[in-house]
Every structure is written in C-alpha cells, then in structure tokens.
Amino acid sequence: MTVSHLLSIADLGAEGIDEVMGLTDSFVEVSARPIPRVPALRGKTVVWLFYEDSTRTRLSFEQAAKRLSADTMNFNVATSSVRKGESLRDTVLTIEAMGVDAIVVRHASAGVPWQIASWIGASVINAGDGWHEHPTQALLDCYTIRKHLGGVSGRRVAIVGDIRHSRVARSNVLAFAALGAEVTLVAPPTLLPPSLTGWPVTVSHDLDDVLGRCDVVYLLRMQRERMTEALLPTLREYTAGYGLTARRVDLLDEKALVMHPGPMNRGVEISAEVADLPRSLVVDQVRNGVAVRMAVLYLLLGSGVAL
Amino acid sequence: MDADDVQRALWRMAHEIVERNHGLDGVVLVGLQTGGISLSARLADALEAIEHTRVPLGTLDVAFHRDDIGLRPVLPEAVTTMPVDLRGTTVVLVDDVLFTGRTIRAALDAISHYGRPRAVQLAVMVDRGHRELPIRPDYVGKNLPTRRDEVVDVNDDGVDLGEMVR
Numbered sequence: 294m295t296v297s298h299l300l301s302i303a304d305l306g307a308e309g310i311d312e313v314m315g316l317t318d319s320f321v322e323v324s325a326r327p328i329p330r331v332p333a334l335r336g337k338t339v340v341w342l343f344y345e346d347s348t349r350t351r352l353s354f355e356q357a358a359k360r361l362s363a364d365t366m367n368f369n370v371a372t373s374s375v376r377k378g379e380s381l382r383d384t385v386l387t388i389e390a391m392g393v394d395a396i397v398v399r400h401a402s403a404g405v406p407w408q409i410a411s412w413i414g415a416s417v418i419n420a421g422d423g424w425h426e427h428p429t430q431a432l433l434d435c436y437t438i439r440k441h442l443g444g445v446s447g448r449r450v451a452i453v454g455d456i457r458h459s460r461v462a463r464s465n466v467l468a469f470a471a472l473g474a475e476v477t478l479v480a481p482p483t484l485l486p487p488s489l490t491g492w493p494v495t496v497s498h499d500l501d502d503v504l505g506r507c508d509v510v511y512l513l514r515m516q517r518e519r520m521t522e523a524l525l526p527t528l529r530e531y532t533a534g535y536g537l538t539a540r541r542v543d544l545l546d547e548k549a550l551v552m553h554p555g556p557m558n559r560g561v562e563i564s565a566e567v568a569d570l571p572r573s574l575v576v577d578q579v580r581n582g583v584a585v586r587m588a589v590l591y592l593l594l595g596s597g598v599a600l
Numbered sequence: 601m602d603a604d605d606v607q608r609a610l611w612r613m614a615h616e617i618v619e620r621n622h623g624l625d626g627v628v629l630v631g632l633q634t635g636g637i638s639l640s641a642r643l644a645d646a647l648e649a650i651e652h653t654r655v656p657l658g659t660l661d662v663a664f665h666r667d668d669i670g671l672r673p674v675l676p677e678a679v680t681t682m683p684v685d686l687r688g689t690t691v692v693l694v695d696d697v698l699f700t701g702r703t704i705r706a707a708l709d710a711i712s713h714y715g716r717p718r719a720v721q722l723a724v725m726v727d728r729g730h731r732e733l734p735i736r737p738d739y740v741g742k743n744l745p746t747r748r749d750e751v752v753d754v755n756d757d758g759v760d761l762g763e764m765v766r
Binding site: 316318319322323326327328330331332333334361591595596 | 663664665673674679680682
C-alpha cells in the first residue's frame with residue numbers, strides 16, 4: 294500500500310490504521326521523555342493552510358511537527374493575498390515553490406485536499422474538509438479507544454448528535470467500521486445525512502435505549518455555525534432528547550467511555566458535570582492527538598516506509 | 601562463537617565493567633533495541649552475581665534519531681524505557697554488533713535527552729569493523745573481521761557469520 298497523502302480514512306484501511314496506531318505508541322513514549330523532541334524530520338517544512346477556524350487541530354499539528362524537529366510555516370488566510378482575490382491553486386503553487394514537504398489543509402469545501410494533491414508533489418494532509426472528512430481526528434479516537442478498552446474490534450460505539458454536518462462523524466464511521474466496531478448513529482432525523490446508503494451503521498432516534506448497550510458514547514458538537522436551515526426547534530429541545538445529561542450517564546455501563554472531539558458546548562450536547570467525569574476522555578483525546586499526528590507526519594515524511 | 605563462548609565473554613566484560621568503574625556506583629546499563637536487549641539483561645545478571653547489586657537497566661530505540669531516515673525504511677521496533685534520570689551516571693550502552701557506528705551515534709544523541717551522564721561507555725558482543733564514524737567500543741566480546749556484505753547474527757546459540765541473502 295502506497296500513500297503519500299492522508300486525505301481520507303478510506304485510503305488507510307484497517308491495515309494502515311493499525312500501522313499508525315503502532316507508531317503512535319512510540320510517539321507517546323517520546324512525548325513522555327524529559328526532552329520530548331526527536332530529530333526525525335529535521336530539514337522538513339510543513340505548512341498550515343487553514344481556511345477555517347481551528348485551535349486544537351492546528352496547535353496539535355504544530356506541537357507534533359515541533360516534536361519531530363520539522364520547520365513549520367503558518368498561512369493566515371485573513372492577512373494573506375487570498376483577500377486580494379488570489380485563487381486556491383495560485384496560493385498553493387506559490388507555497389509549494391518556496392519548498393515545502395507537506396501541506397496540512399483545512400477548508401470549508403469538501404474535496405479541496407484532493408484538488409490540492411492533484412496540483413503539487415508535496416504530501417497533503419486533510420485536517421478537515423467541509424462536512425466530509427477529518428482523518429486525524431478518527432485516528433486519535435481509535436487510538437484512545439484502543440488504549441482504554443484494549444481494542445476497537447467488536448466494541449459498540451454510539452455516535453450522537455449532528456451527524457449531517459460532521460466531518461468527524463464521517464471519518465470516524467469509516468475508521469470504527471474498518472476496525473470492526475459496531476457503530477450506531479443517534480440523532481434526530483433532521484440531523485442525519487439525506488442518505489445513509491452504504492454506511493456500515495445502524496440508526497436510532499432513542500438515546501436512552503442505545504446508552505444501555507454501548508461501550509463508547511461519542512458526542513458530536515452542535516455545529517451552530519453550519520446550521521443555516523431550521524433543523525431544530527430549539528437547542529433546549531435537542532438537549533432534552535439527545536444531550537448527555539447526568540441522568541443519562543447513569544444508564545451507561547460502568548466501564549463505558551464518553552468521548553467528544555471538542556470544542557464542547559457544555560449544557561447542549563454534554564452537561565458540564567458529565568464533561569468532567571473520569572470516564573470522559575476529552576482531555577485524553579487531545580493528548581493522544583499530538584502523538585497520532587506525529588505518527589502521521591513521520592509516516593508521510595520521514596520513515597521511508599510506504600504507508 | 602558458540603553459546604558458551606558468548607557466556608564466557610559476557611563474564612569477562614562484566615568483570616571489566618566493574619574494574620574500569622571501581623565497582624558499580626552510578627552505573628546504568630542501556631540495551632539498544634533490539635539486539636542489545638537480551639545481552640544487557642544477561643550482563644546485568646552477571647554484574648549482580650559479581651558485585652551483589654542490581655544496576656538500573658534501560659532500553660533504547662534509536663529509530664527517530666537515525667541519520668538515514670528517508671534513505672531506508674526506519675520504523676521503531678520496540679519501546680524505550682529509561683528507569684532513572686541519567687544525570688551524573690555512567691551509562692554503559694549495550695549492543696550485539698558494532699558495525700558502522702551510526703546506531704551508536706544516534707544512541708548518544710538520544711541519551712543526551714535524558715540528562716547529562718558523567719560518562720558513556722560502549723559494550724558490544726561483536727566488533728565487526730567497517731566503522732564510518734569515530735566511535736570505538738570499551739568492552740568487546742570478540743573482534744570479528746568481516747566483509748562488508750556479510751551478516752553477523754548474535755543469538756542465544758552464539759554468533760553466526762553468514763552471507764547476505766538477496
């Protein structure tokens with residue numbers, strides 16, 4: 294299997310995901326060292342091309358690249374020539390001409406990372422394209438589940454919330470299913486994609502019913518900025534039906550985990566006290582995210598191994 | 601070398617380590633992944649039998665510190681564990697075969713991230729020559745002249761010299 298970009302979880306498959314997981318173990322160890330930095334990507338340059346807001350993903354990639362001794366460049370859309378009307382293609386070719394080894398891209402339109410990959414020779418890493426995919430998030434979630442439950446295969450995962458607008462949901466469904474988990478989507482009908490044909494999932498509209506029989510509850514953020522239509526009467530009604538409240542947490546199995554890709558809307562999809570429970574892995578996910586992104590950067594840029 | 605030869609060499613190297621360091625105060629053994637791991641454990645056993653103290657035993661994978669990243673596939677083979685802060689200690693790196701010296705250079709880099717040892721020494725079961733860097737071992741099981749394309753295999757049954765299988 295040869296991959297020089299990370300665009301979709303589908304490019305990796307179960308084998309590729311396992312390889313990233315194994316390497317992540319090594320980078321977790323590196324991150325725990327007194328000086329958590331290795332010279333593996335010395336002389337490589339990685340540029341962040343973020344056309345959409347992000348804190349954790351960009352900082353996490355930044356931290357990962359620095360721990361591998363790569364040089365990083367930041368591209369700030371708000372203060373760039375994009376504002377003067379430069380096209381995406383010209384922007385990307387300009388950046389490539391300066392000599393970069395990888396471009397980490399986030400864009401509001403689905404498919405942009407594929408388009409960029411077709412234009413340039415550098416590696417392209419998809420850090421979120423519209424509602425489509427967010428592969429490194431899926432990888433760090435798989436790693437977090439594996440760490441806490443010993444594996445993903447056979448685990449029952451409920452993904453709850455705004456599936457329709459969620460790139461995290463799409464990548465995670467692919468990743469969880471590839472590793473053999475049973476995935477249930479829980480959402481009001483208006484927040485599901487128009488068609489689920491071909492998705493390896495079951496669907497439920499009753500969260501209470503699902504909570505009793507799952508190992509992981511994966512909550513999605515209510516993406517208020519993407520909700521241009523009136524898909525919900527009110528957020529309070531959403532919370533009443535699909536929010537993970539203190540009452541609902543009691544329905545969970547003792548060992549079941551609560552995950553959320555962040556940023557959390559406390560009081561909407563997750564109540565404040567639930568977010569701070571020991572079984573809530575939000576902080577753990579962020580920590581693992583750095584090591585997973587180190588693994589991805591290393592595999593694409595440094596290892597000499599065909600992913 | 602057969603298994604007994606290797607064990608005798610280990611005993612001699614253990615004695616040399618004790619002699620050189622006037623005992624085992626501050627000595628830490630660090631086995632290099634993967635060939636040095638079992639040797640470092642056996643060396644620790646031998647040192648314990650001689651001096652009746654157990655030295656700290658670490659393992660080190662230098663994959664991310666290598667200088668040939670990108671030239672050939674480099675993936676970590678196993679984990680790194682460092683049981684103690686290395687500041688002020690005498691680190692004895694243990695590996696099975698010393699060849700170009702590049703692994704040892706990478707290991708010296710990696711070691712420096714765990715503190716500043718007072719000294720770093722190198723113990724290898726086989727020194728096969730062909731160094732590409734100014735590195736020499738302090739304790740050697742056997743000097744074994746080889747051709748560059750030969751393969752040296754150190755295992756529980758001893759040391760074998762073979763041809764590269766292509």
